[in-house]
Amino acid sequence: MRKIFSRAIEKVSNENEKIVFITGDLGYNALENVQESMKNRFINAGVAEQNMVGMAAGMAYKGYKVFCYSIAPFIVYRCLEQTRNDVCFHDLPVFLVGNGGGYGYGIMGATHHAIEDIACLSPLPNMTCWIPAFADDVEYCIREIVKNNKPAYLRLGLGNPYPDKALQISTVNHVIVSKQPKITLIALGPIVQNAIEAVKELDCVDIFTILKVPVAEISGELEQSISKTGNVIVLEEHVQRGGLGEQLLMKMVESGVRFHNFKSLHAKGYPTQLYGNQKYYQEISGIDAKSIALVIDEIIQNF
Amino acid sequence: MKNSGEIQKQLRTRILELSHQANSGHIGGALSCIDLLISILVYNKNEEEDFILSKGHAALALYVCLNYSGEIPDSELLSFYKNGTQLPAHPAANKYKGIPFALGSLGHGLSIATGIAQANKIQASGNHTFVLLSDGDTNEGTTWEAAHFAVNNQLDRLIVVIDKNSIQGFGNSSDILGDTANAGTWISIGFDVFEIDGHDIELINGTIQKCRILLNGKPKVLIANTTKGKGVSYMEKRMEWHYLPMTEEQYTQALQDINKLYHA
CATH class of the missing domain: 3.40.50.920 (Rossmann fold)
Structure with a gap:
């Protein structure tokens, strides 16, 4: 879903100049198009996820809608307190994006898996977790997240096509x-x-x-x-x-x-x-x- | 406007009155940073600019300043620490513009302020962003993540102020992690560093004004040397005044000390 996500973000951020995208130093062979199209609204915060989410809260407070991207466990566990205190308490539009939810990173090992992410994030105040099941769900989820303008987590995994293409996607x-x-x-x-x-x-x-x-x-x-x-x-x-x-x-x-x-x-x-x-x-x-x-x-x- | 000595005396007295009435602690840290807060909030920050109190345990010092500026009404200030208040021991957000974030877990403030400064930069705003850290804040790794980001993104309108009273939760900074708020570290990362007396309002004001016009691509840090419990003889440089409430006798003594300090 990484490339599908990247194309959708490029599209949605072109339509809305209030969208900012911060990556925790990830996105090789996936986010180059986003980096190019978003210009100074694309930020690499380095391998510093806690600061990334704290900063995102500050930017959201000033009127931006901020996506924060990393591998799922890093964006969920490392900065859980920033998500709770800085983002969720204030109902700010900061959108965490975790690539490889579940066992997605397989042989990379347990450090790279996120199998307790929904349990960690879904009880937080104002937070909604979005879990696309098929490739076509990704853009729908992104648009809902931006429209809702509230704390969100997007869990990305494999992007299979829908068995029935005529389906009207909903939650x-x-x-x-x-x-x-x-x-x-x-x-x-x-x-x-x-x-x-x-x-x-x-x-x-x-x-x-x-x-x-x-x-x-x-x-x-x-x-x-x-x-x-x-x-x-x-x-x-x-x-x-x-x-x-x-x-x-x-x-x-x-x-x-x-x-x-x-x-x-x-x-x-x-x-x-x-x-x-x-x-x-x-x-x-x-x-x-x-x-x-x-x-x-x-x-x-x-x- | 009153002269700075009168404001210092008035707000120190207010901190003592309210913490006595509430039987609350965190008095030492509020007294160590009140002069910095007066300088930032009363003399320097304009309405569109943001201030973040990273050392949330000094909330009372922030509350009395916002009361002085008229944002927090007297009636609300009197509810400090009581059930049903908007003013708990650590700031809670979503009510007053001067309290944009709930803080109290150290190491959050500089990241938030850096985000605000970055947003201002994207919007090409000329506003400065102020953040007040404690020694404890500089123990936290996130502070250094944010510091590197601020330097590398040339956030020269970010003004970091450290209330360096050198005493932390359970000991002196020098005995815990060492001096994590030392000038050398900030210089080597790429900040413009100003070491000052954190109780001299005119000096603090002058330094902030200097920072404002120094648009050289570097973020600024004021390392303000302060005294925990400043102004109350038995509290000064004593770790226990991070926690203890005052007895009646101690309260009387504290008020006398403050009166003496500003009549000298």
Whole structure:
């Protein structure tokens, strides 16, 4: 999604001169076009993420809408206090962009992964986390973030194309519509691709993506699907605590959405203390296509 | 306008009254920086310019200055430290223009001020940005991240002021990390450095005015040597006055000391 992101930022920042872009010394072979087109509104703050976010708050206070870009763990964890105190307390338009959310940086190692990012950021006051699932979601998320003019986090990952290109993108998307749904699967981010692969021989799983956390409400097609199937699977490349599953479950119970079975498929961290690529971690966590298919199969058997 | 001695006396007395009434601490650090704040806020900063109090624990010194300038009404000032106040022990934002950011965790102020100065630069504004740091602020790594950025981006309208009372949370600066607010470090990074007596209002004013016209591509730092608890005999240079509230006897003594200091 990096290049898609870069093209979208170039476009959106050309339309709005109040947009500033700060990078924490990253963007090789991805942000050169942004650097060129934004001129003095493009700033390299060096390998100094805390200062980058503190400065962004100062610039936002003076009227700018400020994107801060780095690898996901660096923009989330290193400067969490700046995000909370300087940005969120004052409801300032500072937009954190984390590339490689989840296990995206694979063999680069655990320091480069962000599997607790939503848990860290989504409880902060005024903060909204945006998690595009497909390439086409990226520009939609950027435009929503700029329009909302509030603290935001954009978690970037792999940019697959939509299975149904005609889809009207919103914060909740019904990406696979089955004729006789027995299961409602809700995915966070590009990991949805594994679910799509898992159900390609089936026609009984409704697949949704949620692009915005905290989840506002459960309504429309999502609510109807859950009411019909009663079987809910949440799939995310994020730890269980504070992730989409936990937040969604609370929302479902609070809103009285009826269901009888809830399964959370999530990142398990580093249980083997062995390292590999993104797919390797997905397999270990049971969030790869094969593992998802097994879970679906088991639910269908008991349906 | 009153002469500076009268303002110094009035605002020191106000700090003592309010902290006594609230039974609050952080008196030593408020008294060490009040003269710097008077110089910046009463004599130097214009309305469009921004001031950031990085050493948020000296909030009371900021509150009495904003009360003096008319921004914080007397009724609000009397609510300091009480339940339901807009004026807690560390500044909370979103109410007064003079308090744009919630501060209290050290090491945030210079980054914010640098961002403001950078925004002003992009907008080609002639406004200066002021920020007040403590010794503790210069322990924090973020301060140095911001310092390098400010130099490399030639933010010469950024005026950093350090309230260097040389005493921190649990010891003397020299015994903790050493003198992290030393002039040599700032010079080597590329700041214009001015070492001054941080209680001499005329000197502070003169130095700030000098900084204003020195548009040479370099950010400025005033390393202001100060005395923690300045003006109250038993508080001066004593670490415990970072924390302690005053007893009745101590309060009476403190007021007497301030009266004496400005009648001498």
